[in-house]
Amino acid sequence: MKYEICKGNYNVMGADIRGTLTTCTVENRRHETCMxxxxxxxxxxxxxxxxxxxxxxxxxxxxxxxxxxxKEYDYAFEIGGKKVLDPYAKYIVGREKWADFNRxxxxxxxxxxxxxxxxxxxxxxxxxxxxxxxxxxxxxxxSMQQNIQEKERGTFQGIVQKLSYLKEMGITTVELMPVYEFxxxxxxxxxxxxxxxxxxxxxxxxxxxxxxAVKSSYLGEGKTADTFKQLIxxxxxxxxxxxxxxxxxxKLNPHFAIDILRYWAREYHVDGFHVMxxxxxxxxxxxxxxxxxxxxFFEWFPQELCKWENHEMELFSYNDAFxxxxxxxxxxxxxxxxxxxGQMRRQQIEQGFVNYVANxxxxxxxxxxxxxEKKNKDNGEENRDGIPWNFSSNCGExxxxxxxxxxxxxxxxxxxALCAVMFSQGVPLIWxxxxxxxxxxxxxxAYCQDNEIGWKNWDNGKxxxxxxxxxxxxxxxxxxFPALRNPVPMELCDYKxxxxxxxxYHGDNGWRMGAGGGEHSIGMMYCCKYxxxxxxxxxxxxxxxxxxxxxxxxxxxDQHLALPALPKxxxxxxxxxxxxxxxxEERKTETGAHTFLIHKQTVCxxxxxxxx
Numbered sequence: 001m002k003y004e005i006c007k008g009n010y011n012v013m014g015a016d017i018r019g020t021l022t023t024c025t026v027e028n029r030r031h032e033t034c035m036x037x038x039x040x041x042x043x044x045x046x047x048x049x050x051x052x053x054x055x056x057x058x059x060x061x062x063x064x065x066x067x068x069x070x071k072e073y074d075y076a077f078e079i080g081g082k083k084v085l086d087p088y089a090k091y092i093v094g095r096e097k098w099a100d101f102n103r104x105x106x107x108x109x110x111x112x113x114x115x116x117x118x119x120x121x122x123x124x125x126x127x128x129x130x131x132x133x134x135x136x137x138x139x140x141x142x143s144m145q146q147n148i149q150e151k152e153r154g155t156f157q158g159i160v161q162k163l164s165y166l167k168e169m170g171i172t173t174v175e176l177m178p179v180y181e182f183x184x185x186x187x188x189x190x191x192x193x194x195x196x197x198x199x200x201x202x203x204x205x206x207x208x209x210x211x212x213a214v215k216s217s218y219l220g221e222g223k224t225a226d227t228f229k230q231l232i233x234x235x236x237x238x239x240x241x242x243x244x245x246x247x248x249x250x251k252l253n254p255h256f257a258i259d260i261l262r263y264w265a266r267e268y269h270v271d272g273f274h275v276m277x278x279x280x281x282x283x284x285x286x287x288x289x290x291x292x293x294x295x296x297f298f299e300w301f302p303q304e305l306c307k308w309e310n311h312e313m314e315l316f317s318y319n320d321a322f323x324x325x326x327x328x329x330x331x332x333x334x335x336x337x338x339x340x341x342g343q344m345r346r347q348q349i350e351q352g353f354v355n356y357v358a359n360x361x362x363x364x365x366x367x368x369x370x371x372x373e374k375k376n377k378d379n380g381e382e383n384r385d386g387i388p389w390n391f392s393s394n395c396g397e398x399x400x401x402x403x404x405x406x407x408x409x410x411x412x413x414x415x416x417a418l419c420a421v422m423f424s425q426g427v428p429l430i431w432x433x434x435x436x437x438x439x440x441x442x443x444x445x446a447y448c449q450d451n452e453i454g455w456k457n458w459d460n461g462k463x464x465x466x467x468x469x470x471x472x473x474x475x476x477x478x479x480x481f482p483a484l485r486n487p488v489p490m491e492l493c494d495y496k497x498x499x500x501x502x503x504x505y506h507g508d509n510g511w512r513m514g515a516g517g518g519e520h521s522i523g524m525m526y527c528c529k530y531x532x533x534x535x536x537x538x539x540x541x542x543x544x545x546x547x548x549x550x551x552x553x554x555x556x557x558d559q560h561l562a563l564p565a566l567p568k569x570x571x572x573x574x575x576x577x578x579x580x581x582x583x584x585e586e587r588k589t590e591t592g593a594h595t596f597l598i599h600k601q602t603v604c605x606x607x608x609x610x611x612x
Contacts, residue, residue, distance in 0.1 A: 002069055008062025010054040013259070014088025014212065015075065017114040022070050025062040026051070026077050026086060034061040035078040039109055046073065074109040085210065086110045087256070091225060092181045092210050098140065098154060098217040099184050099201050099450065115267060117226045124271055124293070125239045127172050129314065129352040129427055130487040133475060134243070135166055136175040136360065137432040137456075138204070139218045144455045155220040156231045163238060169435060169468070170475025173241040175274060177360065179218055179228070180246070182209030186448075191249070197380060203450040204360065206247040206276070211260040232269055241271035243295060248277040254284050262290045271295060274318060286315060301351055315351040316427065320362075322346070322355040326420050327368060327391035329520060330413065330554045335391075337513050337522035340552070341505055344524065345425050347489045353426035357417040358434050361387070363444045365434035368392045369413040370399060375442030378449065386445030399442060411437070411463060412601060415470050415578045416554070419603040422474040423484050423550055432456050435471045436464035473584050477576070477605070482531035483548055490530075499567075500547070502530035508595075510562035520555040521598070525564055547608030553598040560595045566608045572596070576605035 009016060009023040016023050028034045030053070038047040051061040074093050077084045083106075085092070091111035094103065143158020152158060159174070166174065182205045183189040186196035191208040205215075214225045232242045244264060248257050257277065264270045272295030275285060282298045285291065295314040322343045329335030346353050358365040363374075372394045376386045395401075395409045414437060421428045432438070433456040440446050446454040457464075478484055483502075490503040505513040506523035513522050526548040547566060553559045563572060572589040579602035589596055589606065598604050 002067065004066040005049060006064040006066050008052065008064045010056075010060045010062050014086050014090065015110065015112055017070060017112065020067050022065045022068045022112070023062060024051070024065070024075065024077075024086075025060060026079075026084075026088075027059050028053075028061050028079050030059055032080055033078075036063050037076045037078050037083065039074040039076070041072060041074070043107065043109075048078065051077075070112040070114070074111050076109050087210070088212050088259075089210055090212055092213045092216055095181065095183075096216045096219075096221070101185065101199065103185075103188075105188070113225060117229050119229075119233065119269065122233050122236050122269060124269065125172075125236060125241050126293075127239070127241055128487065129316070130482070130485040131479075132172050132241075132352075132427045133170050133422075133478070134173045134175050134354065134427060134429040135169070135171040135432070136177070136429055138177045138360070138454070139179060139215075140203070140450070141455045142432055145452070145458050147458065151221055155218055155223075156228055157220055160231055160234060163234060163240070167238050167240065169430075169472050170479065171240065171430070173243055173271070174235060175243040175245065175429075177245050178205035178209070178247060179215050179244060180205075180209050180211045181213040181215045182207050184217075200380065201448055201450045203454055204447045206447070208247070208249055208252065211246070212263055229268055236269070241295070243272040243274055243297065244270055245274045246276070248275065248281060250278050252277075252281075254281050257281060258285060258288055258291075261285060261294075262288070265291060265294055272297065272314070274298075297354065316354055317351060318354040320359075322353070322421075322424065322426070323357050323359070323362070324391060326357050326417065330416065330420075331368075331391055331393040332520065332554075332556075333391045335520070335554075337505075337507075337519055337552075340420075341513065341522060341524065343424070344420070345490045345503060347425045347486070349488055354429050355421055355424040355426040356429040356431065357421055358431045359429070360431060361445070363390050363392055363442075364431065364438050364440050365414055365417060366410065366437045366439045367442055367444070368417070369395050369410045370401075370439065371442040372398060373442070374444040375399075376445050378443065378453065379445060379447070386443075390444060407463075409601065411466065412578055414467055415583065416552075416601065416603045418467075418471055418474055419550075419576075419578065419605075420552070422471075422478050423605075425484070425486060425490070428478070430471070436460075436468045470583060481526075481528065481546075481548055483526040483528045486531055496530065498527055498529045500525075500527040500529075500564075502527055504564070506549075506562045506564065508560055508562060510564050510594075521551070521553040521559045521561060523549060523551045523561040523563075525549045545610060549606040549608065551596070551598045551602075551604045551606070553600060553602050553604075556600050558597060558599050560597055562595055563589070563593055563606075565594070567610075569610050570608050571611050572606045572608050574604055575607050576603070578603045 013025050024036050034051040036049040040046045051063045054060045089110035090113035093109045093111045094107040140154040144153050184202050186200045187198045214228045219227045274297035297316045297318045299319050300317045325339045325343045329340045374386045376383045396406045440453050494501050504525045507513045528546045551561045574587040579599045
């Protein structure tokens with residue numbers, strides 16, 4: 001025997017390596033036989049070692065192994081005569097290959113992992129909420145069609161290859177769908193209660209899993225968890241954040257869930273978590289002092305939690321409210337300028353709001369304007385799955401079209417929707433591929449589509465280039481004008497005596513939006529003197545003296561919107577018009593004009609600036 005068996009450590013769960021001592025600790029029923037199984041690298045059981053119950057903690061068992069050559073072994077537990085994986089395992093052996101349908105259950109074991117990664121001077125970017133722009137992606141789907149080596153596709157390396165691409169697009173925060181070790185084959189997932197076809201794949205990963213381990217198939221051949229740490233370190237060097245999604249079902253122990261998040265925050269320097277869980281668990285997580293300084297995203301937060309006197313968390317509500325109201329107005333399905341305006345300025349001091357018009361759970365941005373009905377038959381559920389309400393339109397033809405006017409309208413609607421997202425006061429979120437018109441062929445629930453439907457298309461065609469370039473310009477405008485992303489709520493009045501409200505609404509008449517229920521246009525004017533900067537600007541004084549007017553006309557008819565009178569020597573200039581092929585070409589308005597014509601289904605941005 002190459003090692004010495006000794007007393008374990010009942011204070012640290014899972015496998016822990018400190019110096020020459022390796023301890024293995026697990027929770028179990030009182031007075032039940034518990035063994036540590038050591039496996040040689042060929043898969044055979046090398047040793048069965050009894051674990052001792054802690055007399056002070058009636059359900060914890062542990063054993064110590066001094067001088068264990070841990071790199072030569074894998075492990076598991078045997079409880080009540082059955083093999084059990086360590087719920088605190090830092091690495092899972094046997095799932096290195098994605099969706100290996102020939103994989104046997106006995107191949108799955110826990111691997112020992114020692115943290116010796118050097119973070120150097122790594123630090124969290126701590127990007128203020130008003131400066132954030134989120135890009136949400138699926139690790140495998142983001143990289144499967146990249147022009148990179150085949151062995152790097154479907155791995156974190158695919159993200160590393162595109163960090164400059166994301167940075168140039170104005171992205172500050174990368175949100176990753178589950179990267180913890182989950183069983184992607186539905187039929188083999190022990191946490192799935194429903195019966196699924198043997199070959200069906202849980203592509204998204206919204207299931208319980210081995211929460212402390214990075215998904216080994218995302219690491220790449222021969223790579224360790226340090227590969228993921230390198231990705232986060234490289235993000236931080238570019239002043240970009242990493243947010244991870246976690247799915248916790250109602251049966252999960254809340255204390256275990258908090259242990260999971262603490263571990264990823266400590267071990268991987270993760271900047272935030274988007275947690276899908278029940279409300280009471282969300283409250284516990286938000287109040288946990290060990291997670292202070294991390295950004296926490298949930299479905300919603302009650303006002304009393306946001307104002308909890310000791311909280312130092314950055315809290316964000318993440319739901320479909322913005323999506324629904326924007327799509328309804330754009331596609332004439334019951335929306336109203338009033339509801340749209342409310343979503344555009346939704347902001348609180350205590351929490352932020354994440355705004356998007358497309359996400360993984362629904363149509364892509366392109367499909368929102370190409371399909372009226374979901375097309376989910378490929379999921380094998382006779383099109384019964386997926387969200388029944390999409391508030392979408394097809395712009396005149398269902399699916400792919402060769403008609404030029406249909407494609408022109410779709411491209412313009414995509415740009416209009418991106419304007420709404422990027423000019424909203426909350427935190428913009430872009431779903432993977434929406435920056436280049438990616439389609440899922442009408443599938444609004446691609447949870448099992450590990451193929452071209454669920455993957456990002458990296459085809460660099462004319463549409464892709466055009467939309468991608470347009471989004472980069474929008475991100476630049478958002479950075480340049482802090483008034484658009486003010487971190488404090490707008491009061492819709494002149495509370496500082498500048499002569500103009502911080503935000504005002506305008507219809508065909510000035511200073512009020514239309515009262516008619518069938519109207520689909522609105523003008524929003526921002527007085528830049530009210531802006532609170534998240535970044536230092538060289539031309540800060542100049543920006544403070546400006547006015548921004550954004551006209552949204554989602555009607556099928558041209559509209560006249562009122563232009564408020566500006567101070568003497570000021571003049572409006574149009575700097576964005578989605579109805580023009582060259583959208584960002586600057587154009588003067590008529591001198592002294594009190595209205596301007598905004599064409600149908602178009603967004604315009606005007607800048608009021610002093611001209612000598």
